[in-house]
Amino acid sequence: MGESCHYHSGTDASWHCDSCSKDYCGECVPGSVDNYYKSTPKCILCNNRLNNVGASNKARPFWQMAPYYFRYAIAAGPLTISSICAVAALAITGLGWLSIFVLVAMLAVVLRYNLLVIETLASGQLDAPSFGDAQDGRSAAVFAKIIGMILVAGGGGVLMAGLGEGAVQVYSIALSLLGPAAMIVLALEHSMRAAVNPLKLLQFTLIIGWPYWLLWLSTTAVSAAPALLMPVVMGKIPAWMLLPLLAFTTSYFSIVTSAMMGYICLTRQQQLGVASQVDDDEFLEEPEFTRRKALADASIFLREGRHDEARKVLVTTLRQQPNDITLNERYYRLLLATDDKKALRELGPHLLERFVTLNQPHKAAELYMATLATQGAPAIDKSLLRHQIAEALYRQRQFKPALALVNNLHKEDPHYTRLDAAYLLLAKIYMDGFNRIDNSRKLLAFVQQKFPNSAVLPEVRQLDSILAAEAKPALRPQPA
Structure with missing residues (x-):
């Protein structure tokens, strides 16, 4: 959380290179993933695939997001699930033995949705999934895995019973503490075997660290809310509304706890190896993407001391976009930064003339002054260019260099028009x-x-x- 870009310290990182151990922001990796070959941005330094860390890096600490979890569960998708539970609870009162099938179906839908909440939030999707997103045919399989986990836990309890009452109590406490971890592992890995593996669950708690115990405390408290609510409303509303209200609130608070579980995974996304949903920027048209990519790559190469590569990137792009002001300025400043006297002598006047031609005489004046400060006055053999830069310098109140450019112009070029x-x-x-x-x-x-x-x-x-x-x-x- 809060990792900054390696090259722009005031900006949060969006991409990470495992090979270089460097973080990049959207300025270093411009555009959308669709701007890149196979939608895979690569590290400019080592050409290895970058991992998107935008969502997890911008995530606030788990304990600062309490209002978000409760708002999350009143979005359209969660409210649909909770409302279905309420309607199903109202219906089963008159269905007799068929109510068992309705109850199982309702539990399967709720459990599938809760696991989907954990999975999508962990990947960086902060908006709640819709009801339709959960209808992927996996509800029955999820319900079967949950039943399997309950049976495994029950079998463990039977074994502990043979060791005495103390062992059973310790086992019960362990089940309570590792319950959220088991649900999260099931949501992320879709494996019942992983979800009942004590070593896997312990590893998960160690990765999350002490916030996991805050998560456990929070989910325990929230899960108890429906039981605390019922005595308050009992006798104040009609009896027929009690069961639907219990079903609605139980579903609502279960989604709140799932949101907590998913968000805490988001804050440890990289450590858990969760595939991130790309926090994507706007797609750029090809010329603009090429321009921004060249500027970003050249800046990184220059910071790394790889001057020849920086120059190659800019020259290649300038051949395609010779009149781009920013590219020309970056190239000129690259020559200054690398103290390339030969190139400045040969190309400097040409580049300054290009700025004037592009109606940017003030930029030509700025670069002229930058050259004057480090290299001495560039040799400009075109009278019109000297005159135009002198005018720009005069407007910038740089009187001495302006005077030097035009003072003897009549002697050096008496035929100047x-x-x-x-x-x-x-x-x-x-x-x-x-x-x-x-x-x-x-x-x-x-x-x-x-x-x-x-x-x-x-x-x-x-x-x-x-x-x-x-x-x-x-x-x-x-x-x-």
């Missing part, structure tokens, strides 16, 4: 970043002189007029 806009940007950088009003006004005057037909002239004139007004000395107030 957007020099007028670059001069305007340079004037803004000097004004806002360095308070160099004189430099800004010179640049604005230069643009108006050299580019009389420029599309940026309205903005240039407006900015120049603002700077001119600020440069005038403030008028002194005249004496009265």
